[in-house]
Structures are given as C-alpha cells and as structure tokens.
Amino acid sequence: MGNNIEDDVIDLTSSFTLVDQRGLANVIIDLVSEDSFNSSLQTKCVAKKHSQALTACIEKNSSGSQKKEEPRILKKFGDCPICMEELGKCPMSSTNCGHVFCSNCLEQSLKFEKRCPTCRKYLKGKLAYHPLYLSSD
Amino acid sequence: MANIAAKRIKREFKEVMKSEEVAGGDIKLELVNDCWTELQGEISGPPDTPYEGGTFLLEIKVPETYPFNPPKIRFMTKIWHPNVSSATGAICLDILKDQWAAALTLRTVLLSIQALLSAAEPNDPQDAVVAKQYKENHELFEMTAKHWTNIYAGGPTCICEFNQKVQRIQDMGIDEHQARVALSTYDWELERATEQLFC
Numbered sequence: 001m002g003n004n005i006e007d008d009v010i011d012l013t014s015s016f017t018l019v020d021q022r023g024l025a026n027v028i029i030d031l032v033s034e035d036s037f038n039s040s041l042q043t044k045c046v047a048k049k050h051s052q053a054l055t056a057c058i059e060k061n062s063s064g065s066q067k068k069e070e071p072r073i074l075k076k077f078g079d080c081p082i083c084m085e086e087l088g089k090c091p092m093s094s095t096n097c098g099h100v101f102c103s104n105c106l107e108q109s110l111k112f113e114k115r116c117p118t119c120r121k122y123l124k125g126k127l128a129y130h131p132l133y134l135s136s137d
Numbered sequence: 138m139a140n141i142a143a144k145r146i147k148r149e150f151k152e153v154m155k156s157e158e159v160a161g162g163d164i165k166l167e168l169v170n171d172c173w174t175e176l177q178g179e180i181s182g183p184p185d186t187p188y189e190g191g192t193f194l195l196e197i198k199v200p201e202t203y204p205f206n207p208p209k210i211r212f213m214t215k216i217w218h219p220n221v222s223s224a225t226g227a228i229c230l231d232i233l234k235d236q237w238a239a240a241l242t243l244r245t246v247l248l249s250i251q252a253l254l255s256a257a258e259p260n261d262p263q264d265a266v267v268a269k270q271y272k273e274n275h276e277l278f279e280m281t282a283k284h285w286t287n288i289y290a291g292g293p294t295c296i297c298e299f300n301q302k303v304q305r306i307q308d309m310g311i312d313e314h315q316a317r318v319a320l321s322t323y324d325w326e327l328e329r330a331t332e333q334l335f336c
C-alpha cells in the first residue's frame with residue numbers, strides 16, 4: 001500500500017495541472033465519505049495521506065516556482081475530466097460544487113445521473129451549474 | 138462505439154502507459170480489440186496480503202455509454218476473496234456500480250481493485266462462502282487465498298497439505314478445480330468435501 005500512495009501522488013503532480021489535482025483530491029475524499037466504500041480505518045488513513053501529500057504538492061508549486069508557473073496555469077485550465085480534452089477550447093460550465101467541465105460533457109453526464117461527475121454531489125435545478133466565461137471570450 | 142467513449146479510452150490508455158504504476162509493474166493495461174471496447178487489465182497482489190507475488194488478470198468491457206456508465210470488470214484469474222466470486226470473477230465494488238463517477242478512470246479503478254485486495258469488505262460480500270470463512274476462520278482463509286494465488290496467479294507459497302488433498306479427490310475422478318472449490322468451501326475437511334461432491 002505504501003508504495004501505491006507514493007506513486008499516486010507523484011503521478012498526479014507530473015500529469016495534471018493544479019486545477020485537476022484539486023479535483024482528484026476531492027474524488028478521493030468523497031469516495032471515502034460514502035459509507036459503503038471501504039469504511040475501514042486504513043482507507044481513511046490513505047485518504048488523509050493523499051490529501052496531505054496533495055496539499056504539499058500544491059504548496060510547493062505555488063511557492064517554489066511561482067513566476068515560471070503562473071502564466072501557464074492562467075492559460076491552461078487542465079483537461080475536462082469527462083472527455084479529457086483541454087478545457088477552454090469549448091464552452092465550459094462549473095457545477096455549484098466548483099467542478100469545471102465542457103458544457104456539453106456536463107449536460108450529457110447529467111442526463112445519466114443528476115450528480116457531479118467528479119465529486120458526486122447531488123445536482124438539481126437551474127442553479128446546479130452555470131457557464132464560465134473567460135475574459136478572452 | 139460512441140465517439141466520446143472511444144476518444145476517452147484512447148486518452149486513458151496513453152495516460153496509464155505513462156503512469157508510475159505501470160513503470161513500477163503495479164498495474165498493466167492491454168488492448169484486446171481494435172475498437173477499444175475491450176481491454177485486459179493486470180494487477181499485482183499487494184504486499185502483506187495472501188495475494189502477494191500473484192498476478193491477476195482482469196477483463197474490462199467498455200460500454201457504449203462510457204464514461205457515463207462504469208466499465209464492466211471481472212477477474213479472469215481465479216481468486217479467493219470475499220468481494221470476488223470464486224466462480225465467475227464478478228467483483229463487488231461500489232465504484233463499479235452505483236458510486237461510479239465519470240471522472241474516475243481505468244487507472245483509478247484498477248488501483249481501487251488492488252486496494253480491495255488489501256482491505257476486504259466481508260460484510261458486503263460477493264462470495265458468501267469466502268466471506269464466512271474470512272470472518273469465522275481467518276487463518277484458514279489466508280491459507281486458502283495463498284493457495285489459490287499460488288495455483289492460479291503464480292504466487293510463491295506452495296501449501297503441500299492442500300495440494301495433496303486436491304490430488305486425493307482428483308484420484309477419485311473429480312476435476313482438479315472442482316476438487317479445490319469443494320475443499321476450500323468445506324474448510325479443507327476431506328470427508329465433508331468428498332461427501333458433498335458425491336451426494
């Protein structure tokens with residue numbers, strides 16, 4: 001188990017942007033809080049290690065190489081967790097839990113289940129999600 | 138196959154291939170057909186479990202509606218685990234059912250299945266017989282799981298006593314796997330297993 005956790009964290013840092021890391025961290029925490037999924041202490045412990053490690057990564061990213069990273073993060077919003085294409089190429093929407101997807105992808109997903117595709121928060125009604133506009137649009 | 142499903146599986150496949158877990162030999166993913174609807178996964182048995190040293194193959198079927206519905210995954214390698222059917226390889230794992238989220242990926246699913254091998258949920262079993270043994274005779278469960286890992290997944294621990302008992306029943310004209318299932322089910326009591334097979 002120990003190795004897996006380490007590997008996980010390294011991989012997340014290397015292949016996802018900041019936005020995605022937060023998204024994934026949320027997935028992990030939320031799955032654990034669902035009572036049917038591995039309610040054992042061990043898993044909770046794992047989840048904690050995950051989020052601690054991720055926090056550490058995020059802090060390192062934002063303090064260490066701030067000047068280098070900042071323009072890249074502003075330009076790139078990471079990938080849509082549903083189609084895995086870069087966000088910003090198509091119209092985007094944010095759920096009220098703050099998770100961002102292509103508007104099309106999110107709408108398609110909500111036809112299957114009225115929950116956030118990332119954190120599984122129940123989404124219902126007109127305020128469940130809203131479009132996001134970038135200043136360059 | 139729907140456009141988004143194929144596109145995403147392709148992206149995921151690339152992602153998995155670059156991952157640390159693949160580099161470390163923890164998980165593997167292979168294509169089974171050209172249209173990206175079927176893949177084969179492989180996970181290694183986690184350390185400090187009866188599955189350690191074993192390699193477990195998984196059948197992965199990607200539905201037309203992926204990623205809005207979960208992939209269909211079952212063990213192809215026979216395994217003795219409370220949350221996996223010893224007969225069909227069906228897996229009882231909530232993220233493969235009602236807790237699926239479109240943002241989950243084949244990589245996270247494979248890692249979750251591997252985690253399930255480390256932390257069984259005997260109170261939410263797929264295989265009631267295995268779960269009962271897990272709870273009531275845990276030491277025997279561990280031995281049985283190690284034995285299955287040795288026989289079917291290439292695990293290192295040979296349990297001679299079990300092999301001999303399987304051979305005894307085979308000598309009576311029973312198929313090897315059938316003999317192993319009966320013995321595993323009846324806590325390796327030769328008489329009860331034989332009785333059940335010939336009743």
Ligand SMILES: [Zn+2]
Nearest residue numbers: 080083102105
């Ligand atoms: Zn998308």
Ligand SMILES: [Zn+2]
Nearest residue numbers: 097099116119
């Ligand atoms: Zn969400």
